[in-house]
Amino acid sequence: MKKISITLNGLSVTAAPGAPLLEIAAAHSVEIPTLCNDPRLPPYASCFICIVEVEGRRGMAPACATRAEDGMVVRTNTDNIRKLRKLGLELLLSNHHGDCVAPCNMVCPAGIDIRTYLSETARGNFSDALRIIKERNPFPSVCGRICPHPCEDHCRRKLVDEAVAINQVKRFVSDRDRCAADAWKPELAPKNGKKAAVIGAGPGGMSAAHYLAVLGYSVTIFEAMEKAGGMLRYGVPDYRLPPLVIDAEIEQILALGVELRTGQAWGKNFHLDGLRKEGFSAIVVAIGAWSGQAMGVEGEARDGVWSGIALLEKANKGETPALGDRVAVVGGGNTAIDCARTALRLGAKEVSIVYRRSRAEMPANPEEILEAEEEGVKMRFLTAPMSFSGSGKLISMHCVTMRLGTADASGRRRPETVPGSKTDMVVDSVIAAIGQKVRWDGFNADGLTLTKWGTPEADPVTLRSVSHPDVFVCGDCLTGPATAIEAIAGGRKAALSAHAQLSGLPQDLSPHPFNIRKGALKDLSPADYAQYPKMPRAKIPQLDAFSRARTCSEVSHTLAEREALEEARRCLLCGCQEVDTCLLRRYSEQYGAKGELYPGEKTAGTKMPRHPFIDRDHQKCILCGRCVRVCAELQGSGAIGLAGRGFVTEVTSAWSSRLPEYACKSCGQCVAACPAGALSAKFKGVNVPAWRAAKASAVCPYCGVGCVLDFSVADGKIQRLDNKFSGKAANAMVCARAFSGFDLLETGARLKEPMIKENGAWRTVKWDEAMKVASQGLKQNSGKTAAVLGSPRLSNEAHYLLQKIGRAALGTNNLGGPGIGGELDTAARALGFNASTAALEDIYKADLIVTVIPDMEARYPSIAAALREAAGKGARVHAFEAGLDPAAAARIGAELQPAQRPLIITEPALIAGGELAVLTNLLVFKGKPEGLLLLRAGSNAQGAIDQGLDGCWLPGHLPVTNTAARAALETLWGCKLPDTAGLSGPGIIDLALSGGIKTLLSWGDAGLDGLALGDAFVVAGEWTIPSKLHPAGVVFPAALFAEDTGSFTSFDRKIQQAQGWRPKGAPQPNWRILADLAKHLGLKGCEDLACLRQEISSANRLYGKSGWEAWEGPVNLYAWTGELSPVLLSPEKEKPPRKGVSSVSDMPDKFIQARLAEVAFMPEKNNGK
Structure with a gap:
């Protein structure tokens, strides 16, 4: 076909005439966003996100539906296009009702993945939970005691009953780890040879040190005080935060190789230039805010008026300031509460907090306010001091009454003086706790530019000083007085920013990811959460108020394990499971779209009937139509459809029926196609899912197409299938067997240790003993009384070793297994090897397709879907199964003559x-022998044939009787091989049942359990614990398909590498166990996979291509090139058909007529009628 030329973003490119612009752009690595397009289907153009400018055309054109014309000029990324795409996304978001990320995560200052660590805690994975917390917070035990936990204020559980006690769960997890002998330690990056200095050992500085050390820096902390901890140690009372907790978590940071120098005051003991001379490449300033903010009223300088932060420092150092009996604390924050409760513990009899606003405006933690009141602290709201007077120790605090006016910048209503409302309070001491500032004491900060508030001026994004590019600022000295978790978050951000500058590697400095949310808590309805049962919130164990007020020891206790587990299970696990794959979110972030820009009514939608394998959130649906079209046009189901018109349009099950009852195949293709997270695969057999599950992939075990399955795995189990359509046919064609049956092989009790049968009972033994008994037993017989069975789900390497053990160690060609071996040699004799000459992709290129398989939809649903797609694109498709219809065959012959592909x-x-001979002859006559696809029922049945696990065939599809091929293997293996053909899988079982097999090695699902094999010595590799009726004397645990490592060959000769997922307790890869067995049987073997694959390349002509073992992804391993001249066969001379299979007819003309019957596989318009 002649190519045309178009201009794409200023570059001239060639393309097929009429090709969609979206397809052309993708071919030239130009990304055009699209939500509704599926390349397997005709354009739909419903989302209007893929718009482009076409010169000479009015308005925008959807790239998916616009066909290329010669000379066309196309622009894909202009300012106007981006603006309109952003608008389109925002309109879609206006009716998309869902959370990308849990709201608790989004309000945590450090951005801790709260939902995930609660999930891990609920599942008992405390170490994983701790690891997730420490990704963002190296002081979890500290914060578990003092964090104001804004996460709980936004917890959606409040719409059911009460918020989850998130902070207390964190405290349990971290305390448990802190007290463990094997406390968790982060993995450190290799040392990079660079040094970083941190000034200040408070929460911000220690956090920066922690993350810099993790990133590979040599870190030194300079601290002015005698001990590290900063405000944690000197500003938080011991009854809330015991020093031992601070010491333990600081010690964990120092254990990373961080050096701490105490008694080192900046400006006195060292300067910035000195640090640079010592070789520090980056300097983090985290000196805190240690000076109390003045009240600005007359008389506050007199004796008896204390700075709140100074008082707490003295108390935490063990001093006992004389405060007298009556104490007034001015302020309403957490420091004011701490001062009031500390005053009680220092002996004050009457403590009052004076605050100029109401209780509702108090910034202090409500829990702390309540506990203070319980301990006896009185509250005087709407009161402010105006001046202090008095003589001697007594102080007269002159106050005025306030009232609340309009809101100020903080959102709180501004206090105003009520005229004529003066009152006096007589007290012994006043503690001012209205704020803090950086204490410089005349020091010029070594020239750092300071703001008008006295804080170092720094870039708000990178935290880098505006005047010193190697200095980064964090904590209270940058932000002013804030919470510990805010300082910790700033320390991590400063560390990442310094690393970005020094390494040149970009870092994500935002604590929170891009998010679209359902709305604020106040805007949501409890009705949306009515399905959740009420569960009481855990009660935090603590001393009674009377005892609390009289001790400086810790007053609250950590939850017990059972309580923490139950509390974690209260989490609703908000957020979207598809957050990492959602195209709507990805494009919204890319184009800066905002989810709440166009507020208004959202389509409620009708809740679809529950599905056993699919979750649907109708509120997230953007009506792109992909699920509906894939279901109807590719899968041929039509189980779902669009109902209603206009704003009330929705996706629903056909005829409003239950999905499983109306044509739904549970193939999961709707889930794979959904771009907005409205459809997701259910977690199978999981009460609390792992939100940050490990990812694994494997070749699907159910047929030989070679689909790659992506899994979420946790706790030693596969949780669900994660496949998303990527445009590659194999990955996209996952069928119901994989989607809903991925755990079929895990349902039984797994065999984890070798076992030996003694006196009819199984006994668990060590591997060495099992190998010894197995090898000795297998050596007892050889030749025709020995046999080897395998499974089509095993890797190429395992298949190779099985046939090698059979031929070289047991001297037998009795080799095969279920779906392996016993193959007709028709294709091998006609075409040169026993495999497909075509590839799966040829289905989409063919103009005429003939299938001869009974019930293709049931046996190979992914191929059936591919045929539907091909038919939709114009291919003539004819489907047959065994039967008598010469007329139909004649019609096929007539259509074959003009066919090009x-x-x-x-x-x-x-x-x-004979029937296979007819089919090969048709292609040979046509001159298109490369047009044959031979399907295989097992995932690696083709690989088993390739590797010679067959009684008649050696590795490389060479006959056992081939003297030269056999001699080459004898030289490679160093032993004599049997020269007569052996039995296949069914024949082996029949002979064994009759007592003719005395030694049998079986690996995988050979179906032996329950068979009576007489006195045969059987060694088996099994996935599940065998019953007492299993004929084996020794069983080894075999690796399941998702756990196995090796290569797999699809029916169309594509090889794919599988790196096994190894859950705790999983066996070694099958090839490893078989290699050990071969060694015990006296064969020369390989100790590693690379060596074994090199041996395979030497033994197998089809796998001799250099480097096949290193390939990633599906690659054609060997191809039919025409070098072996195809041979015409005589169908009537072929082996007779098996019982129930028809034979061929006479061959009256060039296109031999097979007795084949056309079946109603395709829609009538596409099936050639």
């Missing part, structure tokens, strides 16, 4: 040799 698809195991 014919393709024949069949499964050799289901047809007679």
